[in-house]
Amino acid sequence: MSTYTAPLDDMQFALDLAGLPEIAGLPGFEDATPDLIAAVLEEAGKFGAGVLAPINESGDRQGCRLDPDGTVHLPDGAIEAYAQFLEAGWNSLPFKPEIGGQGLPGVVGVAVSEIWQAANMAWALCPLLTTGAIEALQAHGTDEQKAIYLPKLVSGEWTGTMNLTESQAGSDLSALRCKAEPAPDLGEGVYRITGQKIFITHGDHALAENICHLVLARLPDAPPGVKGISLFLVPKILVNPDGSLGGKNDVKAVSLEHKLGIHGSPTCVMAYGDEGGAIGTLIGAPHQGLGCMFTMMNNARLNIGLQGVGIAERAYQHAAAFAKDRVQGVDVTDPKSGRTSIVHHPDVRRMLMTMRAKTEAARALTYYAAACMDLAHAHPDDTRRESAHHRLDLLTPVVKAWSTEVGFEVSDLGVQVHGGTGYIEETGAAQHLRDARISRIYEGTNGIQAIDLVSRKVLRDKGHEVHALIAEMRETHAALADAPNELAAMAPRFGIVIDDLEATTTWLLEHAIPEDAQAASTPYALLFGIAAGGWLMMKGALEAQRRLEAGEGNPTVLKSKLATARFFADAQMPFTGAHRATAMAGPDSLMAMEEDWF
DSSP states (O other), rough: OOOOOOOOOHHHHHHHTHHHHHTTTTTTTTTTHHHHHHHHHHHHHHHHHIIIIHHHHHHHHHOOOOTTOOOOOOOOOOHHHHHHHHHTTGGGSSOOGTTTOOOOOOHHHHHHHHHHHHHOOHHHHHHHHHHHHHHHHHHHHHHHHHHHHHHHOOOTTTEEEEOOOTTTTTOOOOGGEEEEOGGGGGGTTTTEEEEOOOOOOOEEEESEEEEEEEEEEBBTTOSSSSOEEEEEEESSSEETTTSOOOEEEEEEEEEEOOOOOTSSEEEEEEETTSSOOOEEEESTTTHHHHHHHHHHHHHHHHHHHHHHHHHHHHHHHHHHHHHHHHHEOOOOOOOOOOOEGGGSSSSHHHHHHHHHHHHHHHHHHHHHHHHHHHHHHHHHHHHHHHHHHHHHHHHHHHHHHHHHHHHHHHHHHHHHHHHGGSGGGGGGGGHHHHHHHGGTTTOOOOHHHHHHIIIIITTTTHHHHHHHHHEEEEEEHHHHSSHHHHHHHHHHHHEEEEEEHHHHHHHHHHHOOOHHHHHHHHHHHHHHHHHHHHHHHEEEEEEHHHHHHOOOOOOHHHHHHHHHHHHHIITTTTTHHHHHHHTTEEEEEEEESOOOGH
16 A cells, blocks of 8 residues: 655745745734744644545545435545544634634645645545635625635535536536526525536535535526626535524435546536525626636636645655665666665666656645735735736646646656556556546646636736746846856756747747647646746755755755756756747647548
């Protein structure tokens, strides 16, 4: 069975690199002292390793089961783990005290959530979605909705889901058919929802006493297309005006999907209104539901990127442990020494170093984006808040797309490090690969994230925010070039990466027609991920060197940061040139095939 240990030193380093010391000094975060954060991470690590990780493999084997009445049964141990999760207060960590939270920075909550995702990704999907529901209600809910639902969601006593997809409306929500009819007999702002939703993660379970479904549907007077979609809060169990629970609502799971991975997480087909209409209340203004839902979706996209980090870390740990234990062949640097463990073989080192470097880069980028969210919400300076908000908008699709690509690639390499045994389920490496695969699809496929990055983030503001980021990258490059020899050696390659990002951005601005932009979007997103992740790896190298010279921290950890950054520069940064060439090739060869030639 695969074991897991939270990489506390790596996580703390990434938090510092993301700007946690500054964030901890903002109003409302005064309690986020270094000692407290270290204690929180340590206890989270114990919970992940001791409670969640042991039921990961068994949950994958056992899966979920659906009763005819719509009741979903989770794998053994899931309910008990959730009860311990609530008792320890983990769900409320990053939320404001006025709604029952503990008031810690959101970036700390992200770091803790990485532990949950790495330890048991399928189980951790439930609190992940609850976090998104809280964000949506905070931003768009009525005072009554906030008063009744937020404390229960923050505590984790109730959980949340996101209901967008229908069989005919996947990425194209303009085809959505789910209906909402006003129910004046039940009160103002109350509706009866009818229709069906698919791919609803944790649509039913017995972890919590209630499930709060956020459902997209159309009102009778809705205009066509995405401008006619509204958002509704539909609880599994009806909620009385005083917050107490009433009878069961007209909503249930009617099927469970049979999936490649995340078997411990129920992916449900949900039926609304089979017996007259599921009762729901409107969130936000009529016909503005997609905008409201995007608050939840953007939160989820960052957290799905975090899933990529978590599953990559889990796969890397698994592969590294195997490589140090597996004896096969001889050490090519000293053949006479006899048989050796495969960690000494250069090609295995290539795989392990790729896994390590890309995981650390994805972690740094994801934590940095989460820190931007904290600054956008809490910084007292208006200009600083606005700047952080723009940076977060730019990076969200990159975090989701690139970090999940990393998660799958690292998991795939993990299977390869194991060799033939990696292809055998009992080893556990295959589960990481299967679980990681979905992250590139849900919450908007990575292709859609790439299109969003190019069309909505780069072209819409004429590249302003990208160029602001590039300017910061060049400042880091200058510091790197002036650093000691080992660091300065990385500067030329990083300079080329920045040039690749700038040149490709310029090409996109000059070829802003949809066909050119969309053809270039995925290679551009991959280039962007390497550049942004690489930038933070270079900043991390500079910080590691500073700490070594100052005698701060653990020298072994800091030296490993320098070695990993050097490998990233040598072996990962060169790929930006290929992505640049692909993006700037244009759409002609891509679209040359006639449809009936396929």
